[in-house]
Amino acid sequence: MNLLTTENPLIVLPQLACVIGLEETILLQQLHYRLQQQKEKHNGEIWYCQPHAKWQEQLPFWNTPKIKRTLRKLEDLAIVHSTDQFNQFQVDRTKWYKIDYEKLQNLIDNYKQLYAIDEDDFAQLSASKTFTPTPKPKHNKNNAQNKAIAKQIDEVLLYLNERASKNFSLKSQANRNFISGRLKEGHSVNDCRLVIDEQVSCWLHDAEMEKYLRPMTLFRPANFESYLNNALSKKYKPAPTPQPVVLDFNAGEEF
Numbered sequence: 001m002n003l004l005t006t007e008n009p010l011i012v013l014p015q016l017a018c019v020i021g022l023e024e025t026i027l028l029q030q031l032h033y034r035l036q037q038q039k040e041k042h043n044g045e046i047w048y049c050q051p052h053a054k055w056q057e058q059l060p061f062w063n064t065p066k067i068k069r070t071l072r073k074l075e076d077l078a079i080v081h082s083t084d085q086f087n088q089f090q091v092d093r094t095k096w097y098k099i100d101y102e103k104l105q106n107l108i109d110n111y112k113q114l115y116a117i118d119e120d121d122f123a124q125l126s127a128s129k130t131f132t133p134t135p136k137p138k139h140n141k142n143n144a145q146n147k148a149i150a151k152q153i154d155e156v157l158l159y160l161n162e163r164a165s166k167n168f169s170l171k172s173q174a175n176r177n178f179i180s181g182r183l184k185e186g187h188s189v190n191d192c193r194l195v196i197d198e199q200v201s202c203w204l205h206d207a208e209m210e211k212y213l214r215p216m217t218l219f220r221p222a223n224f225e226s227y228l229n230n231a232l233s234k235k236y237k238p239a240p241t242p243q244p245v246v247l248d249f250n251a252g253e254e255f
Contacts, residue, residue, distance in 0.1 A: 010059075019111045020077060027070050028104075030058055031080065031097055042086050047096040049086070071097075076174040076216060078181075079104045114146065153179045156192045157215070163200045164213040178219035185221075191228055192219070198231035 010026060011033075017025040034048045041047075055067045062070070074080035082095040153176050157168055168175055182192065195218055203209035217223060 016108070019108050020079070021073070023066075023070050024074055024077075027055075027059065027067070028074060028080065028099065032099060035099060042096070045098055047083075047086065047098045049094060049096045051094050073174065077103075077107065077177060079107065113143075149180055149183055150176075152183055152189050155189055156196075159193055160196050160213070160215070160218070163196050164204060164210075166213065168215065175215040178215045181221065182219050182224050187224075187228070194231040194235070195219075195224060195227045198227055198234070 011029050012022070012025055013029065016028070020028070031048060034050070035046050038046045038048055052064045052067055055071075056062065056064055059067060071080065071082070075082060079100050080097055081100060082097050084093050084095055086096050087094055154170050156179050157170055157175065160166060161168055170176075179192065183189075199213060199218060203213055212218075218227065
């Protein structure tokens with residue numbers, strides 16, 4: 001039984017695993033633990049520097065590609081941010097990581113709202129092995145807004161699949177989060193269509209760029225604004241004013 005007592009345990013929160021996934025929860029909790037031990041701050045925030053090989057030493061049951069994928073999923077959910085700008089040398093690409101705790105709390109709150117789970121029910125996720133949340137109808141303004149946004153997200157994903165010859169799942173939460181973020185900022189479905197049309201025209205027949213016709217790239221905040229402005233500038237660019245043809249009848253003909 002020594003194996004159960006001589007190692008430092010990894011903590012897994014069942015509530016959080018229901019929201020973001022088990023593997024993501026394991027890595028996020030480990031990052032949280034490491035951040036609590038850090039004292040040095042960058043730009044007023046605590047970051048944790050760790051190469052992928054060192055992550056594997058902390059999580060030996062995963063290989064390096066698995067750790068990279070899990071970190072990427074957490075970044076796609078926007079609850080983990082990474083950068084290499086704090087390294088001493090520009091050639092050093094080792095990543096620094098931080099947790100966006102406000103975004104994490106928003107994900108948990110949205111999950112509870114989607115499934116109409118109150119605090120008592122949510123607490124059962126830690127104590128019970130059989131409690132399974134199921135969607136319950138809530139006839140309120142927020143629920144109606146969420147349904148409307150969900151329908152718009154479906155519309156955007158279907159349009160992207162059609163225009164780019166893709167097959168993105170309507171159930172992928174990561175893809176939906178990118179589109180939902182832009183819609184909640186006040187952008188319309190037509191704005192999303194414009195961005196899709198613009199980038200399809202630029203990338204569809206480019207072997208190197210075609211792979212970027214995906215929600216992660218198109219609807220990332222900084223990318224989306226740039227793509228949308230490009231599309232709008234082309235759409236509303238004034239047509240050149242035709243110049244009148246002046247005929248000089250005194251010039252004669254040239255052979």
